Amino acid sequence: MRTPKAPPLHETRADYEIAKQGGRFRRPRKGVTGVGTSADYHFRSEREWLYSMEYGRDLDRNDSIGGMVIDRLLDSILQDNGIRPDPCTGDENADAFLKQKWEAWAADPDQCDLAGEMSFVEMERAVLRSALVDGDHLALPNESGALELMEAHRCRTPSNTKRNIVFGVEMNAHRLRTRYLFTNEELSPTRALRKVSDTTPIDARDEDGNRQVFHVFDPDRISQTRGVSCFRRVADSMGMHDDIQFANLVRQQIASCFAIIRNRNEPGGLGNSQYGDRTTETSGSYTRTMENVAPGMEVIAEDETIEGFSPNIPNPQFFEHVHLILKIISANLGIPLHAVLLDASQTNFSGWRGAHDQARAGYRRIQTWFLRKFHRQVYLWKVRNWLAESPELQAWANQSGVDIFKHKWNRPSWEYIQPVQDAAADVAKVRGLISTLRRVHAGRGDDFDEIIVEAVSDNAKLYRLCRDAARQINAELEDGEEPITWREMLAMPLHEGLNVSLVATADSGSPGGQNAA
Secondary structure, three states: OOOOOOOOHHHHHOOOOHOOOOOOOOOOOOOOOOOOHHHHHHOOHHHHHOOOOHHHHHHHHOOHHHHHHHHHHHHHHHHOOOOOEEOOOOOOOHHHHHHHHHHHHHHHHHHOOOOOOOOOHHHHHHHHHHHOOOOEEEEEEEEOOOEEEEEEEEEOOOOOOOOOOOOOOEEEEOOOOOOEEEEEOOOOOOOOOOOOOOOOEEEEOOOOOOOOOOOOOOOOOOOOOOOOOOOOOHHHHHHHHHHHHHHHHHHHHOOOEEEEEEEHHHHHHHHOOOOOOOOEEEEEEEEEEEEEOOOOOOOOOOOOOEEEOOOOOOOOOOHHHHHHHHHHHHHHHHHHHHHHHHOOOOOOOOHHHHHHHHHHHEEEEEHHHHHOOOOOOHHHHHHHHHHHOHHHHHHHHHOOOOOOOEEEEEOOOOOOOHHHHHHHHHHHHHHHHOOOOOHHHHOOOOOHHHHHHHHHHHHHHHHHHHHHHHHHHHHHHHOOOOOOOOHHOOOOOOOOOOOOOOOOOOOOOOOOOOOOO
């Protein structure tokens, strides 16, 4: 029996199809080479990088979906009060001092914003929006103690400069950022930046190694120097959606018109049948009789067929296709479509909860890199300023076991989707020592220290009011009447596991005697 000949070696290998050029189902992609490139290579031209930034801004500014998605995303990530610091220095007095200083600074636009317009909560919303839409944002700590916010296009590379500057960021051989170059702001709204060569260099760090430029962006690769708009993957889909919507709006306007098509069987005039008031119109030697049209009139055709025309606009496929495009856009930006449209008619409760649970993982990830790139840098800078000017804070910092810079962050959380079940789960975690009250409150964006102080204060106020009311009532009682205590005035809920029952006793004098058990 003849042994079959082995196939050639190149036919027996099972290679990765993605590594082969010219695949049957793979379209050619621009910028894909076989030599290996850094992330910055894909934006070789600063002009193209700036164009992508302006294109993203236009989608945020004018697109019917783009700006709405970013609004919903910011509402979910930052909510009302934003991300707040919680000092954990090891000394309660130092913690209270730093918290008070931060709240006073953050709430006053004249203190925290160099332009004097925004509070810190408003600033963090503007910075995050720029970081998402533009790709990145830069904030400069000023000697006055306020922040100067710099939009991404201000950091530019001047002409005739060294090769280790990428879009205004100078780096060393290890990609450590050493300087940022900023252009002068053009205050006139009718002008763009005129002289890119007129740049002001700012060192990335001061002499002590502290950051002097807070560069806020979320890189996809380690070799990425500047950020890219969050719309980069869906720009074409958003343009397609906008075009489809416009085309169907035009078609809908056309469909709003009506048409009557007359198919005459034989030539002839209107005959003797009269449909309404008639008028005669004469032009030269030609005379024609016209019927006036009135609402609700009945037309009886004479030797002709009248056919109406009403197009089906939009067609059924339109809704499915538009819904698919919107889902692709929402999924790429990390937010459920029903949250974007504020419409839950296309899902049920389980679908709503599952989508939001998954989206919240993305919200937390954005919160993490945002507070690391922006909030933490701002807080450390402010603590250094307060430490330099406050002898009291210096004394606390010199105490043993005190770390004056140690802190954590209270992030915004999200309301319970099933309040009773979710609250019961938190109680079970604390009882089972799986978590603590402090961590449970921090996970919901609440400050544990504030809550316990408020809870005790509220209980004390309730007790005093009930005690004073009981004393006043007892002073009004006549002889023989049983006095009351503050407990009768304070209707507090019973502790879990404690039951109250009503039973008759022998000395009560009636079946209505009361006894608590």
